[in-house]
Amino acid sequence: MNPLLQARGLMRRFGGVVALDGLDLDVAANEILGLIGPNGSGKTTFFNVVTGIYGADAGTVTFGGADITRAPSRAVYKAGIARTFQRSRLSLPLSIFDNIMIGNHQHLNQGLWFNLMRRKAFKREFEENYAAARALVEVFEPAMADRLFEPVAGLPMIDRRRIEICRALISAPKLLLLDEPSAGMTHEETAELMDDILLVRERNKNLTIIIVEHEMGVIERITDRCVVLNFGRKIADGPYREVAADPQVQEAYLGVA
Amino acid sequence: MTDSNSKMPAGMAPGLIALGLATAYLVALLGAEKQAVIISLLVLGIGAVVGAAWLGLFDRVSRSFADHEDALGGSAIVAALALAAYFHEDHFVLLLVVTVLLTSVATLGLNVQFGYAGVLNFAGASFFGVGAYTSAVLNAYTSVPHLIVLPIGGVIAALIGSMLLLPVLRTRGHYAAVVTIAFALLFKTFLEVNDVLGGPQGMQVKGMNILGWSFNDNIEAGGITISFYMGYFLLSLALLIAAFVLVRRLERSWIGLNLDALRLDETAASCFGLDITRWKITAFLIGNFLIGIAGALFGMVGGFVGPNNYTFADSLILVSILLLGGIGNPWGLVVATFIVVVVPEKLQTIQEYRFLLYALMVIGVLLFRPEGLLPRPVRRYFPRWRP
Structure with missing residues (x-):
């Protein structure tokens, strides 16, 4: 089956900083994908490039088969992608x-x-x-x-x-991008919010979600699959338990020398 | 914006009482001749307003207006008519009231641009002047019916304003404001060197004439003489009512929501499908259209237009009315226009210090009531509607 959202070789630089470094990413329809990685690994930049806030320096993003790499924000929304922001x-x-x-x-x-x-x-x-x-x-x-x-x-x-x-x-979007929904909230509040999101998804089976989150409990509980970014590249991809056990991931998070 | 969202509709009485007191006060102020009387009345007025604000009476009045807007709006029209009837012989007072009405129309236009869409326009008076020059030229050289000249004045102001759109849309915030300031200065210079438009001497404007009824003749009816300004008064009042209803409906629609959304956060708005450019242009053109119509009629009222009538300083006065009245609240704008136009006219002793007075008023408001005299309430699409 074709993925709903597909990124290929996505590049984005800010001056000398490479925020996205040839990122490849597939999101299947109806899945909940966790996007994790240390601060500055390019998660929010990815959202901003997909939603047309930043342009991509190279690479493509397709959504439902259509190329949206250079689409302005409002066209991305019309195609069926809605988002929240890290800072409200x-x-x-x-x-x-x-x-x-x-x-x-x-x-x-x-x-x-x-x-x-x-x-x-x-x-x-x-x-x-x-x-x-x-x-x-x-x-x-x-x-x-x-x-x-x-x-x-x-x-x-x-x-x-x-x-x-x-x-x-x-607006009943096909794809929902959640950028750190737990920021500024307690554990209990976050759990409650996630339950509510899952409830909405129960009613609307066609909703695909990508969630950026630092709260690993949330990621473990609600995601079907996780993608780990580090320095703008994908370093692991799989169910939470697998990626959490990955030595490369542990190194990225803990900075093992 | 304040919260005026109580479950129970407020009573109509506070609004009616406030309206009655304001009308009586205006009659007294407009009719007063002696400077001492005028000064005492002004001191009394300021004291009453500060006292009422301190006692929280203002909130009750504004809630009453929010819930009974149609009825109280109708009463305000009746009050305006009664005021005009009382001063039916007095050229000076009627001209002053006409000035207030037409300036209110212009500030309503500015409010759509700045108050809703956040597009600063420091060339408001210039576009007002565009309207006035339009009626000067059309009335002198063509036989276009004068009532049609008014919307043409609006359209021309919108068209000339669209020259500014490109630079305004490519810049943000203060920079866009600077573009409009540049336009205001260029406009004056352009008029001064343009002989077709009368150069520095300006042009005469023929008065309004509808189907043979010349607005510039006094009306004799059954032994009473009615000032020729009465026709202009009625027309200006009709224009203000139309502009008011238009701006109100605009605010209470999805378009008003679009404008608020793009003013408050362009990035978030465009992430939800808003075409920022389209709505900024819409707001700018609607605003200029209103300013232009008001200017076209004001040109006929005054009978004369010149480059010095519509300067950058006058644009600043329009913006200060907006700040004073409460950005986004049409009622506040009308009240503020009364204050800004009437007070210096009546208070001859301070004429030269007019701008000092405006500056003090604006600073005072920004310090003590940053949202203006009558802050804008949260949007109710249908004020009487309850879920």
């Missing part, structure tokens, strides 16, 4: 609902005439989207579902993470 990037003054709707851009009617003049039709679309957003938020935190019109600014980190994940999920 919500629009703090906006409401929870607004933030989630930013993620549903491609399903909202963006016509000027529709938005300004056809207010009845707009209201129907608004109500449908409110129901969808509410149903999604209820999976993560039922208490938050009644407060969708409150600003995000006052919320604790775990709620912000939940909203970010809802924003990425609302």
Whole structure:
């Protein structure tokens, strides 16, 4: 079977630093892939290159058979890839609902005439989207579902993470990129969040996930397969137990002399 | 943005009371002649506002306005009409009110650009001038109906503004602002050396004339004389209402959401499919269109346009209105426009220190109320809608 996402010989340099060094990576449809490696090994750079925030210096990325290497961010999103960010990037003054709707851009009617003049039709679309957003938020935190019109600014980190994940999920993407969802949260909160993500995936079997994470408990529990990066290259690939036992991986993490 | 999202709709009374008090105060202030009276009224006004803010009355008023916008908006229109009826003979007061109304339209346009899309425009007055020059030229050389001249003024302002789009889109933040400042300075120089447009002397603008009804004649009706500014007042009020409704609907739509999203985080917005360029252009053109229409009508009101009417300093005043009123809140902008336009006109003693006053007001607001007099509330797509 063809992989859903395929990277071949992906290169990205920042001045003299080689962030991605000829990376080859395959992601099968419906799998949960853990992307791990020490700080600076190129995990987030990989996400940024895939989503078009950085261009690739060489190599290709294909998604569902189509080349997306040079595609701008918005085309990558339209193709069905949604992401979260390592440092939460919500629009703090906006409401929870607004933030989630930013993620549903491609399903909202963006016509000027529709938005300004056809207010009845707009209201129907608004109500449908409110129901969808509410149903999604209820999976993560039922208490938050009644407060969708409150600003995000006052919320604790775990709620912000939940909203970010809802924003990425609302458009029903094929591939979800999670960049360190546990950052800034306790073990218990992270576990809870992961359960919720798995619950959403139960309902939507077609969702493929790549997760970057330092919390190895999370990786062990939810991933089908792990890819370990070091200095922008793949150094191991396999189920968590196998890669964790790999001497090369241990050396990369512990810096054995 | 503050949270005005309580489960229970607020009552209409606080809004109505505030509106009534504001109207009465305005009538007193506009009608006052003696400087001593005006100064005491201003001191009283500032005291009342500070006191009300301290007692938390402002929040109740703004919640009331948020939940009963249509009814209170209608009342505001009635109040404006009553004010105009009271001053029906007074050219000076009506001209002042017309200036406020049209400046409000222009700041609403600026609000779409800066308040929503985050595109700074320090050439607001220049585009206002483009509208005014459009009506000067069209009324002098063509027989285009004057009501049609107004939207043409808006379109021309948008077209000339689109010359700025390329440099503005290629730069960010402060750099884009510098581009617009350069435009404001170039625009004035261009007018001064352009003989077709009257050079430094400027041009006369023929007054509004709709189907033979000349706006520049006083109206005699049953023994009472009504100032010729009344026609302009009604037209300006209609324009402000239309602009207000347009900007409100824009904010309460997916487009308003797009503009907020790209202002707050361009990278995240483009990761969710937003075409940053498209929406920045949309906001800039809509804003300039509003500014241009207001300018076109204001040209006819004043009867004259010149390069010195629409300078960089005037653009700064428009931006300071935005900061003062509360970026993104149309109600705040109208209130702030009243303050910025009326106070120096009435307070003749400080005319020369006008800019000092503006500077102090802006600094004061930024220090003590950084979100403006009336901060923008969280977006409610349909204020009366409850899940």
